[in-house]
Amino acid sequence: MSFEISQRDVLGRIGTFETKSGKLETPALLPVVNPLAQEISPHVMFERLGCKALITNAYLIRRRAGNAEVTNIHDFLDFPGVIATDSGAYQILRYGEVEISPLEVIQYKESVGTDIGVILDLPTGSRASKAHATDTVKETIKRADEAQKAITRRDIAWVGPIQGGTYPDIVAHSAREMAKRGFDIYALGSPTEVMEQYLFADLADMIFAAKMNLPSSAPFHLFGAGHPFMLAFAVALGCDLFDSAAYILYARRGRYLTSGGTMHLTQMEYFPCRCSLCARRTPNEVRSLPLLERTQFLAEHNLSACLQEIETIKESIVEGRLWELVEARCRSHPSLLEGLRRISEHKSHVICGAPSTKRKGIFFFDSTSLQRPEYVMYLERLVRDYERPKAATAVLLMPATRQSPKDKASMRMELTNVDRGAHVCLYSPPYGLVPSELADTFPFMHTEIPGEPDPETIKAMAETVRIYLANNIAYRSLVVIHSNKHWQTRFARFCGNICRGMGLGFSCHSDHKLPNPPIEELGNHRKHPNKAVSKKLIRKKS
Ligand SMILES: [Zn+2]
Structure with missing residues (x-):
């Protein structure tokens, strides 16, 4: 599978990933679509929101629909764009096990014609002991070997999940082992709980531990990241792909997502957004809608806000202003700022990956800007060269x-x-x-x-x-x-x-x-x- 990078800034990049259903430009956010119940249909996502890729759960489709009923996942979901299928790792985290074997996962994904397929891994979770984290990595590597033997369709992009929880040394080992197995995409598993607790400094450690041991020529997917306020931060650390159900999970709880954080519909007087929905209604009007309609409104706005943020990030990469965008976003929550400051502990990796010169000047605001790659490179050259x-x-x-x-x-x-x-x-x-x-x-x-x-x-x-x-x-x-x-x-x-x-x-x-x-x-x-x-x-x- 080819992945061509056209622009870079900090460790972020704009790339084009070839799939059998067309090109997917990265960074990209793939909304999680429940195959059996949707507040926004995949068709609406594609036509109205310009969403070119989504991720759905192959395990749920198979369990509820059975083997025979789905022969083409694009027809089943009425979505002509790129479809990625997760395999049940989330269900394992939540319920302990799934009723499908690693080999069946591969066979099923091949039979429904997914474009991107995640092999069945064993997620570590964020509260696992070190011994358990080691075991989950061992088991995931074993399953990766079994999957490689079972794969017959090479037109599908296969995803190698990295496990190890919040232990950077185990994450690094997991990444090294997965890299040896030559997957098309690598994905960091288990960060959802870390992000839910706003542990962005720990998240930065996990991302660096994985990225430093993976080929930079493959896209890097951060599982479960889908709040617009942290996407610029994750892209700047080198993440290319995201998937998230945040848009709908927050909508069901009456939450309105923005690139500056989360707002409660019950407390809002104005919408700080002019998407096609927000421009036509006031918060007061939306509050008076029936529950389903209100949830649909919020879900569509939330997804639109995520996709808008991805476009903002891409433009900032083109402009050479990704760091400035990240600094602005990180001011929306102290934990995110702490995550940004953690970059200082990964200077050598930042220096290796970031562009050394720019067409434009850079903005220096305060000591937080001391982490920016251009400054770190200046110090390195002064001392070393x-x-x-x-x-x-x-x-x-x-x-x-x-x-x-x-x-x-x-x-x-x-x-x-x-x-x-x-x-x-x-x-x-x-x-x-x-x-x-x-x-x-x-x-x-x-x-x-x-x-x-x-x-x-x-x-x-x-x-x-x-x-x-x-x-x-x-x-x-x-x-x-x-x-x-x-x-x-x-x-x-x-x-x-x-x-x-x-x-x-x-x-x-x-x-x-x-x-x-x-x-x-x-x-x-x-x-x-x-x-x-x-x-x-x-x-x-x-
Ligand atoms: Zn809106």
């Missing part, structure tokens, strides 16, 4: 100004003349140190920032200076130029503390005296351990 000028023994660190390039060049020349040993570097939030020769490169000159960075960002900038100096022990002193802006004086103070801790010379100077700096002061490091270096910084009085 950058080679300082051989003759440099001191760092002259000055704020990047918004003056014209000509002004900056003359100021830089003035400062460079201080001493041949002074290496001119710039700082501007969130970048604590950028060698001046790299000042025009991405992302340094392409970052929009607020006027005053938050305290955590200033600390992170100073930490960059510390790491840089620790990695380049030939520097013996640091000179920081700053304006009278509060954050710059604070940054200079942090840098001073760092130098004292490392036994390096330090001085700082207000920039209103530039471009004619008091040269003697710049090199006045009385406490400097290496007098020879100090001398080099002092230009002779003329």
